[in-house]
Amino acid sequence: MLQIALWKRVIILGLCALGLMLALPNAFYDRVETHNDAVAEIEAQGATPERLAAVENWPEWMPSSLVNLGLDLRGGAHLLAEVHVEDVYADRMDALWPEVRDALRDERDAVGTIRRQDSPPDELRVRISRPEGLARAMEVARDLATPVASFTGIGASDIVVSGEGDELVVSLSPEEKQATDDRTIQQSLEIIRRRVDEVGTREPTIQRQGADRILIQVPGIGSAAELKALIGTTARLTFNPVVGRTSDPDADPGGRNVIYPSMDEEGTYYILEPTPVVTGEELTDAQPAFDQNGRPAVNFRFNPSGARKFGDYTAQNIGSPFAIVLDDEVISAPVIQDHIAGGSGIITGRFSVEESTQLAVLLRAGALPAELTFLEERTVGPELGQDSIDAGQTAALVALFAVLVLIILSYGLFGVFASVALLMNVFLIFGILSAIGATLTLPGIAGIVLTIGMAVDANVLVFERIREELKTAKGPARAIELGYEKALSAIVDANITTFIIAAILFTLGSGPVRGFAVTLGIGILTSVFTAIFVTRLLIVLWFERRRPKRIEV
Amino acid sequence: MRLKLVPANTAWDFFKYARLTFGASVIAMVLSFAIWLAMGLNFGIDFLGGTTIRTESAQSVDVGAYRDAIQALELGDVAISEVFDPTFGPDRNVAQIRIQAQEGEEAITPETIRAVQDALRAIDPEMEFPLVESVGPKVSGELVWTAILAVGASLAAILIYIWLRFEWQFSVGAVVALIHDVLLTIGIFSLFQIRFDLATIAALLTIVGYSINDTVVIFDRLRENLIKYKKKALRDVMNLSVNETLSRTVMTSGTTLVALIALLILGGDVIRGFVFAITWGVVVGTYSSVFVAKNIVLILGTKRDWSKPDAGAGTQFGNVDA
Numbered sequence: 001m002l003q004i005a006l007w008k009r010v011i012i013l014g015l016c017a018l019g020l021m022l023a024l025p026n027a028f029y030d031r032v033e034t035h036n037d038a039v040a041e042i043e044a045q046g047a048t049p050e051r052l053a054a055v056e057n058w059p060e061w062m063p064s065s066l067v068n069l070g071l072d073l074r075g076g077a078h079l080l081a082e083v084h085v086e087d088v089y090a091d092r093m094d095a096l097w098p099e100v101r102d103a104l105r106d107e108r109d110a111v112g113t114i115r116r117q118d119s120p121p122d123e124l125r126v127r128i129s130r131p132e133g134l135a136r137a138m139e140v141a142r143d144l145a146t147p148v149a150s151f152t153g154i155g156a157s158d159i160v161v162s163g164e165g166d167e168l169v170v171s172l173s174p175e176e177k178q179a180t181d182d183r184t185i186q187q188s189l190e191i192i193r194r195r196v197d198e199v200g201t202r203e204p205t206i207q208r209q210g211a212d213r214i215l216i217q218v219p220g221i222g223s224a225a226e227l228k229a230l231i232g233t234t235a236r237l238t239f240n241p242v243v244g245r246t247s248d249p250d251a252d253p254g255g256r257n258v259i260y261p262s263m264d265e266e267g268t269y270y271i272l273e274p275t276p277v278v279t280g281e282e283l284t285d286a287q288p289a290f291d292q293n294g295r296p297a298v299n300f301r302f303n304p305s306g307a308r309k310f311g312d313y314t315a316q317n318i319g320s321p322f323a324i325v326l327d328d329e330v331i332s333a334p335v336i337q338d339h340i341a342g343g344s345g346i347i348t349g350r351f352s353v354e355e356s357t358q359l360a361v362l363l364r365a366g367a368l369p370a371e372l373t374f375l376e377e378r379t380v381g382p383e384l385g386q387d388s389i390d391a392g393q394t395a396a397l398v399a400l401f402a403v404l405v406l407i408i409l410s411y412g413l414f415g416v417f418a419s420v421a422l423l424m425n426v427f428l429i430f431g432i433l434s435a436i437g438a439t440l441t442l443p444g445i446a447g448i449v450l451t452i453g454m455a456v457d458a459n460v461l462v463f464e465r466i467r468e469e470l471k472t473a474k475g476p477a478r479a480i481e482l483g484y485e486k487a488l489s490a491i492v493d494a495n496i497t498t499f500i501i502a503a504i505l506f507t508l509g510s511g512p513v514r515g516f517a518v519t520l521g522i523g524i525l526t527s528v529f530t531a532i533f534v535t536r537l538l539i540v541l542w543f544e545r546r547r548p549k550r551i552e553v
Numbered sequence: 554m555r556l557k558l559v560p561a562n563t564a565w566d567f568f569k570y571a572r573l574t575f576g577a578s579v580i581a582m583v584l585s586f587a588i589w590l591a592m593g594l595n596f597g598i599d600f601l602g603g604t605t606i607r608t609e610s611a612q613s614v615d616v617g618a619y620r621d622a623i624q625a626l627e628l629g630d631v632a633i634s635e636v637f638d639p640t641f642g643p644d645r646n647v648a649q650i651r652i653q654a655q656e657g658e659e660a661i662t663p664e665t666i667r668a669v670q671d672a673l674r675a676i677d678p679e680m681e682f683p684l685v686e687s688v689g690p691k692v693s694g695e696l697v698w699t700a701i702l703a704v705g706a707s708l709a710a711i712l713i714y715i716w717l718r719f720e721w722q723f724s725v726g727a728v729v730a731l732i733h734d735v736l737l738t739i740g741i742f743s744l745f746q747i748r749f750d751l752a753t754i755a756a757l758l759t760i761v762g763y764s765i766n767d768t769v770v771i772f773d774r775l776r777e778n779l780i781k782y783k784k785k786a787l788r789d790v791m792n793l794s795v796n797e798t799l800s801r802t803v804m805t806s807g808t809t810l811v812a813l814i815a816l817l818i819l820g821g822d823v824i825r826g827f828v829f830a831i832t833w834g835v836v837v838g839t840y841s842s843v844f845v846a847k848n849i850v851l852i853l854g855t856k857r858d859w860s861k862p863d864a865g866a867g868t869q870f871g872n873v874d875a
Contacts, residue, residue, distance in 0.1 A: 072823075080692065082659075224685065225663030374660040375692045381683030384607070384823075391640065391821035398819060399812035406808055409556035442824050443752060446816060450759065450831065453812030454766075457805040461770065464801040490773040493718055494766040500710045501762035505755055508703040513755045520759070552555075 002477045012533045022431030031057045065434040070441035075382030076219035077227045080375045085181040087370035090121035110136040124170040131166040148175045187369045192231045194365040224377040235362035237280030240272040242321040263329045264350045270330045277313045282306025286363035288356045296356035297348045307343020315339040392445035417538040418459040421530040428526040441515030451523030458531030461487040476551040559800040574844040585740025592743045597750030602654035602693040604661045607684035610677045611644045622672040629653045638822040659689030700754040726849035727768045730841040734764045737837045752827040760834025767842035806839045
């Protein structure tokens with residue numbers, strides 16, 4: 001007979017009530033949003049009367065999770081950046097060179113004189129004057145290896161040593177490269193996060209994607225160009241000794257020296273020693289300021305070890321110039337007038353106020369360990385997003401209304417039951433989206449509208465089946481029961497196949513498409529739940545009360 | 554008084570014009586394929602790389618002037634099209650500008666965007682740029698593979714699932730019907746040169762999902778009737794099954810189409826291509842469930858004795874009671 005155990009009824013109604021509760025904050029989007037912002041601000045910066053008033057906007061005991069709006073609905077900028085992880089290999093090789101050099105010098109009798117050769121950036125090549133000592137040189141170099149510090153690379157050593165004729169070749173092992181890449185990405189993520197946080201926008205998304213990519217989404221920012229300017233610069237600051245000045249960019253700098261253009265003076269190039277005296281990593285603070293002539297500048301302060309190195313160098317090189325280099329460009333090359341102790345200084349150049357402010361932000365947040373290339377960028381204006389929300393809302397309401405009319409006309413009272421289930425279905429979708437913190441995108445709205453149309457399917461399957469069973473005149477209760485029983489396998493098969501599609505879309509898609517997959521998938525789950533459980537409960541409740549002798553579906 | 558989209562107790566012979574309907578489907582598939590080869594698809598930047606900029610202006614769109622302004626920047630291939638939408642008022646004129654991927658660049662540089670915007674603002678200083686999207690060749694190349702993989706994986710997954718739940722003939726029938734739907738959708742996108750991008754792939758997969766849903770419902774009934782009527786000719790059992798589920802098929806397609814048409818008209822121009830693809834797919838998918846999938850099963854034949862469980866018949870879910 002038509003029966004549903006009490007505990008099942010309680011669970012079904014309880015889930016519906018929970019769904020409604022979770023969906024409710026979205027009906028008061030702005031109010032709940034100000035409430036949530038105020039709570040976060042109080043947590044971070046302490047309470048003020050305005051913030052406390054804003055918290056009052058929404059009762060504390062109510063759920064306050066909202067559906068996240070995707071960038072296409074809220075407006076903002078989206079960037080996909082690729083990190084040049086191999087940049088770091090060159091730094092590693094440069095750092096290894098002194099060690100290798102010292103170790104080989106101790107073996108001068110066996111290997112003779114040594115000289116570093118030009119090589120691809122991820123290799124260190126050393127020529128030895130006695131080729132017969134290569135075996136010994138390799139042995140010495142291998143002693144410098146250390147185990148890889150990562151979970152996947154346990155047991156492997158960090159460098160690979162080989163020999164070619166009279167050249168010793170040292171490079172990073174694949175395991176070490178992977179561990180280094182991981183570290184590089186983590187650092188880049190951290191530094192991008194710090195830079196974005198410095199400008200203080202709401203809820204940026206900064207996450208790793210794949211092996212060497214970072215996805216950055218910042219709602220509310222005016223354009224991707226702005227965001228790129230902020231995170232695209234490496235901001236690697238170094239202080240290098242100056243060897244000379246030239247106007248020829250192709251001049252031979254001699255030795256391993258480097259030649260960098262001047263930022264301010266067109267056509268001027270500086271020849272610099274490659275090894276910096278101090279780097280931006282040793283900065284503890286940087287602030288926008290003005291120099292004695294009132295031009296924008298940046299004040300900085302070194303940590304103790306940086307201050308000592310800087311102090312020692314300036315003391316020994318009074319009268320000679322040194323260069324302040326930012327990302328392979330010389331900002332300025334002042335002559336050292338005096339011993340600079342205390343570890344603070346000022347960078348002057350032809351800055352605008354905005355540029356000096358941004359440089360200070362970049363220096364405070366730290367340099368990116370490697371360069372970034374942007375593979376993809378999207379900017380959506382907030383008005384367009386709002387237009388999309390409005391259009392989606394209207395379309396969804398009209399669609400809902402039309403579908404309700406259609407099923408009530410077709411199935412009468414049972415259509416009303418299905419309508420209630422359909423409304424419940426929409427609430428449940430929003431409830432689940434809010435609870436799991438999913439992001440609603442424009443295609444996601446389309447997914448909800450599509451679900452509104454398709455959600456009645458399970459009900460229709462059951463109702464049509466009940467109609468058929470009624471023809472064989474088994475009495476209404478039996479017909480309803482059989483209708484549910486026999487329609488179930490079709491409902492299950494049909495929805496599992498669609499769910500498989502939603503899952504594939506979710507794994508392979510990104511951004512808006514993923515938002516669509518999420519709403520489609522959740523819509524399938526909730527529509528099956530509402531059709532099998534909610535409509536059925538409604539029918540049973542009605543049936544128990546009325547006990548009709550005959551029913552019409 | 555009930556609304557009846559389909560009369561009760563139909564006993565239509567869906568195979569009566571099988572040559573015609575199935576033939577029409579085959580011809581439509583061949584035509585779609587030919588159009589696809591001949592005209593190609595109007596790929597969006599997701600697959601080609603490049604940049605699209607949306608402009609909004611109070612003045613009416615002068616495609617020629619826009620073209621001249623941008624041509625001066627020598628950015629290579631530039632496509633400009635005006636966007637129409639019933640919700641736009643007379644003072645809202647929208648155009649879509651597509652610029653090819655630039656040599657040696659991944660995403661477009663801020664300088665290039667600024668140059669394009671300045672050039673266009675020379676025509677209308679009040680012009681707004683609410684949407685700027687740029688995809689580098691590296692990502693677009695990967696997206697092509699993702700798209701092919703997604704469509705392939707879903708077809709394979711369905712092939713396997715239907716095979717496990719039914720018989721291999723059913724799964725071939727279902728997948729042929731899906732290929733039919735996908736091809737016809739690609740055909741219409743090619744014919745009208747509608748922009749084909751990642752969202753279109755999502756739409757294709759949704760069509761696959763919808764169509765398989767429809768097909769499975771008919772197959773499910775067919776399986777049930779095959780057990781019930783062991784002696785009846787396969788063709789008659791199929792006709793019976795389609796007739797029995799016809800009212801459901803039409804009802805579900807009806808509600809889905811009603812919802813989609815509302816979205817097509819009112820949902821704004823940004824997702825119109827996406828919604829159009831799904832709407833078209835629902836029509837084609839419904840047709841293919843009734844006129845394509847089961848014809849394949851009929852051609853292939855299927856085992857008739859479903860009463861004994863055997864290893865090949867796959868899993869049957871028990872009737873779960875609520």
